[in-house]
Amino acid sequence: MSETQAHEGVGARLPRQEGVGARLPRKEDDRLMRGRGQFIADIRMTGMQDVAFVRSPLAHARIRGIHVPDDLKDRVFTAADLDGVKPIRAVSGLPGFKVSEQPVLATGKVRQVGELIAMCVADTRAEAEDMAARVELDLEELPALHDMLEARKPGAPLVHEHWGDNVFLESLVNINIEAAFDAPVKVSRTISTARQCMAPIEGRGAVIHFDHRCDQLVVHTASQMPHIVRSGLSECLQMEEGQIRIISPDVGGGFGYKAILLAEEVCLGWLAQKLRRPVRWLEDRREHLTANANCREHHYEITLYAERDGTLRGIDCEASVDSGAYSAYPFSACLEAAQVASILPGPYDFPAYRCRTWSVATNKCPILPYRGVARTGVCFALEVALDALAAELGLPPEVVRLKNLVRPEQMPFDNITNKHFDSGDYPQALHRALDAIKADTVRARQTAGERDGRRIGLGLSIYCEQAAHGTSVYSGWGIPMVPGHEQAGARLTPDGGLELRIGAHSHGQGLETTLAQVACEILGIPVARTRLVHGDTAMTPYSTGSWGSRVMVMAGGAVATACTELAERVRRIGAHMLQARLDEVRLENGRVVGPAGDVTISQVAHTWYRRPQDLPADVDPHGLEVTAGYKPQRDSGTFSYAAHAVVVAVDPELGEVEILDYVIVEDGGTLVNPMVVDGQILGGLAQGIGTALYEEMPFDTSGQPLASTLADYLLPGAPEVPLPFIDHMATPSPYTAFGVKGIGEGGAIAPPAAIANAINDALRPVGAEMLRAPVTPRRIVESVLKARANRRSAA
Amino acid sequence: MKPAPFRMERPRDIAGATALLATGGDGAKAMAGSQSLGPMLNLRLATPELIVDLTGIDALRTVREEPGHVVYGALITHADVEDGRVPDVGAHILRRVAGGIAYRAVRNRGTLGGSLAHADPAADWVNALSALGAEVEIAGPDGTRRLAIGAFLTGALSTALAAGEILVAVQVPKVPASARFGYVKHCRKVGEFAHAIGAVLVDPEAGSCRALMGAIDAPPLLFPDAARLFGGHIDAGFAARFDATAADAALTAAGMDDAVDRHVHVEVLRRAAVQAATLFTETRSAA
Ligand SMILES: Cc1cc2nc3c(=O)[nH]c(=O)nc-3n(C[C@H](O)[C@H](O)[C@H](O)COP(=O)(O)OP(=O)(O)OC[C@H]3O[C@@H](n4cnc5c(N)ncnc54)[C@H](O)[C@@H]3O)c2cc1C
Secondary structure, eight states: OOHHHHHHHHHTTSOOSSSTTOOOOOTTHHHHHTTOOOOGGGOOOTTOEEEEEEEOSSSSEEEEEEEOOGGGTTTEEEGGGOTTOOOEEOOOOSTTOOOOEEOSSOOSEEOSTTOEEEEEEESSHHHHHHHHHHOEEEEEEOOOOOOHHHHHSTTOOOSSGGGSSSEEEEEEEEESGGGGTTOSEEEEEEEEEOOEEOOOSSOOEEEEEEETTTTEEEEEEOOSOHHHHHHHHHHHHTOOGGGEEEEOOOOSOOTTGGGSBOHHHHHHHHHHHHHTSOEEEEOOHHHIIIIIOEEOOEEEEEEEEEOTTSOEEEEEEEEEEEOOSSOOBTTOTTHHHHHHHHHTTTTBOOSOEEEEEEEEOOSSOOOOOOTTTHHHHHHHHHHHHHHHHHHHHTOOHHHHHHHHBOOGGGOSEEOTTOOEEOSOOHHHHHHHHHHHTTHHHHHHHHHHOOTTSOEEEEEEEEEEEEESOOHHHHHHHTOSOOOOOEEEEEEEOTTSOEEEEESSOOSSSOHHHHHHHHHHHHHOOOGGGEEEEOSBTTTSOOOOOSOTTOHHHHHHHHHHHHHHHHHHHHHHHHHHHHTOOGGGOEEETTEEEETTEEEEHHHHHHHHHHOGGGSOTTOOTTTTEEEEEEOOSSOSOEEEEEEEEEEEEEOTTTOOEEEEEEEEEEEOBSOSOHHHHHHHHHHHHHHHHIIIIIOOOOBOTTOOBOOOSTTTSOOOOGGGOOOOEEEEEOOOOTTSGGGBOOOTTGGGTSHHHHHHHHHHHHHGGGTOOOOEESOOHHHHHHHHHHHHHHHHHHO | OOOOOOEEEOOSSHHHHHHHHHHHGGGEEEESSOTTHHHHHHTTSOOOSEEEEGGGOGGGGOEEEETTEEEEETTOBHHHHHTTSSOOSSTTHHHHHHHTSSOHHHHHHOBHHHHHHHTOTTOHHHHHHHHTTOEEEEEETTEEEEEEHHHHEEETTEESOOTTOEEEEEEEEOOOTTOEEEEEEEOSSTTOOOSEEEEEEEETTTTEEEEEEEOSSSSOEEESSGGGGGTTOOSTTGGGGOOHHHHHHHHHHTTOOOHHHHHHHHHHHHHHHHHHHHHHHHHHHHO
16 A cells, blocks of 8 residues: 555544644744744843854955954954864765865955954954954955856856866756757747845844753754754764754744855854853844845756747757855755756656756855745746747747646656656646636737736746655755655654654744644644644754755655554554454544544553553553654655746836736645645745846946845835735645645746746837846836837838 | 944933034934934944934924925924824825835834935935925024025035034925926835936916926936926926926936936936826816
């Protein structure tokens, strides 16, 4: 019997009000919405010291000297003081990968603005900043690389001299591209996405002290992956893993930024031992924007080959990713570009493909994986190019997509890059989106024109999200972290409550509720009586953590497996208590039911823990605590997907864009809690709108980041984010417990493409085409004016 | 992002404030709502030794309605205006401007005086009050003086305030019933500073029109007699005659080289004119 069937078999007999599929309000919101969460900045410790860093003001410079005033010598530390601390190394096993070592405090050179040079310790952050202001740097400025395309050119200045060039990794996939060259239609575009910042409400931060009783460095840090941070810290600090305990309390949004080992954490780990006092660093928004949380910057030269009816003959692409100065731990500097090559084909079936990628080193912050990782850029490039193809062919954009989307009868489907699509009906998602947005009505309105001079546009995009991909996928990339089996612990308390333990972390996903729902589905224990223990390496099983939309599939599967085993043990004790044979009793609604009566799980737990004298001598000794491991039947990932459709009104004179309607038809397989899924989609949509229209970290030619506050780095606010219509399809994954699929990132993947396509649809009669995200008012006006000038000179 | 150390005083009257500021010289700064100064302190872009908090001075909170104009104390907040706690100079003229500044939290604290003294070219009061022809009252160690707002604003982020002086009040002329005020702010998201501002105060009966293009990295470009932007004369049909070329040429002359910027500023002014014209029809049909 497959695991899926096993879980469904148990679940089918249980009430569903709180189990899998219930729209349950999130338990954690009670504390979070009342301001009673416990975040890093809420932690107070006796004698705690605050840290401020001296950061590089230049993007690229040789360090000639660091002058610390004499009166600060015992409170300011530089690389020379950090005995026994190793640089951060995040190496990829992909052939040809060039290794960067990131010193936790700069040595020799600085390679990005904001790079750490010295740390200053004081009673308060303000005093530490006063000290930092007094440290004088003697820097010899070097030519800086602010543009990845320039950095790729021969003769460019070098970020890491010994490499000889500025390319972390170059890759090439070629699947018979030559066969496409005789296609009757060829459309090429240059498409790019800006460098962004992730901007969770809570920045990074750490409070670290040494606990002599436990002989452990206790690291409170806002992290999505406590166990991985422990491995990284142990490597850099050269301590045994057992000597380090990571505690990640409430985390105010992660999005990938908190899945990275920061140099700041390593520095504080050393400092806490040096000073023998608790030390704290709280990232401020300027550090966040200018020195740390960068992501997304992609550049594509993409060519589509097609038949006149829209059938794709091949896709040829050159993609560059601005990886920044260093390889970030654990995902490395080439995760994005390596993903680009393998996921660019999206949900389309076509015969020829070539993709060359470059992970380029520049004098900017390391690029970090942000919700959707490479998918947002890939979806933007391919879906925007597909609309250009449709326009070239004179076909509606949906026609070109429907010609090429993988069809339900092909499932499971291995695509051109060997991605294994587990299930789904992509054409149906697109049809439902077109119906829901009332495409015909919108197009009629578009033809009629607007009285206020604005132009209406309809945009579509569709993507697939490979989630919870495991060993077989990550071992190929050879990065410091490869996920294997996921473990979960389940323990009944003596009064019949349930404790679940997982090594991944919840930072907005609602796991305290949804994993309790999974347990309830199997054990019938109310969600209110189930507690999730997580975010602490001392109390949880090992896990690579929360990333890649993996937790509901992996930890959910592990919880289900542990609870199924626990259910069996409960049944055995229950059978003793009912004096029935094991095959005569079943677990139902939190009770063990036999032929002549029943006992509750609470009574079973009470008996096991408090009245063992009532149990026979040959009772199963394993008790009511289980740790179980889980992997889906295939670990190549679940494939959730969605079709987005959006209507915009574009003001061609001022470039203002208003979103009039937004529809999302998504298929996340079996939804454990549809309300939580909706929440994930809404948050992702807000971020996708940011990518599409607002968010950009500009740099000047000397590599200076130009947005150091949220007045310059624009995030969409509530008025800029419409409430979308969300329609769920639910094609279960054949490989996972309950048929769930990972859905955490999808909301942020499709909006930039859909919105840009809508804007382009609106502006097509004007002759303007927007190929660069974010599509800002200025870029729109610029393109419109250029198109007008071209038409004038052509006339 | 913590301010450098500073000393803080909270005087109770204007004389106390000016005396403190005068002794502090360049190292002293007044503070009102702190919505602009606060961020500058936190980013250490401003590192004064002494901060003189004006919010304890009740005299700066008064409002006087006088024939022909209203005098607003410097500490009147954007929210005071938005909520109608102080008289307006015409039907919803200042209220509309106030409601478009930043977010409510900023409007609760940010003040008229602070906004003008900060002299950000993109700020709403800087532009709206220039278009309306306001005057400011200034107090210093040597007494008080008055300046037309155009003379007060000397550049981007710079004013005619001398060391030791504070802005006490701003006097805004009432808008006659025969006039309308069009005000358009172009920004990327709700609550953002403007990227372009256009304002038009037009009175077809009197044949007069003031127009302004703002958010241009300098004090606003004001046309006290804007007839030349509307085909040479002002009447009920003025908006339809808006001369984009003339407005564009004025921006070029003012040093705005970027064609996209000019296009947007000209368009925003055109819309301000259309808005003023529409207000005539709306109020007429309502009557
Ligand atoms: C997020 C955000 C968005 C914003 N958006 C906008 C916007 O869209 N439009 C807009 O117009 N503004 C905007 N602002 C600015 C806001 O309106 C401020 O309130 C205003 O610029 C300054 O007023 P304040 O009372 O806070 O002055 P402060 O910050 O206290 O002072 C500003 C400057 O003026 C000086 N000063 C203050 N009062 C006096 C006085 N009486 N005499 C002499 N000098 C004085 C101070 O010394 C300081 O140099 C925004 C601010 C923020 C934080």
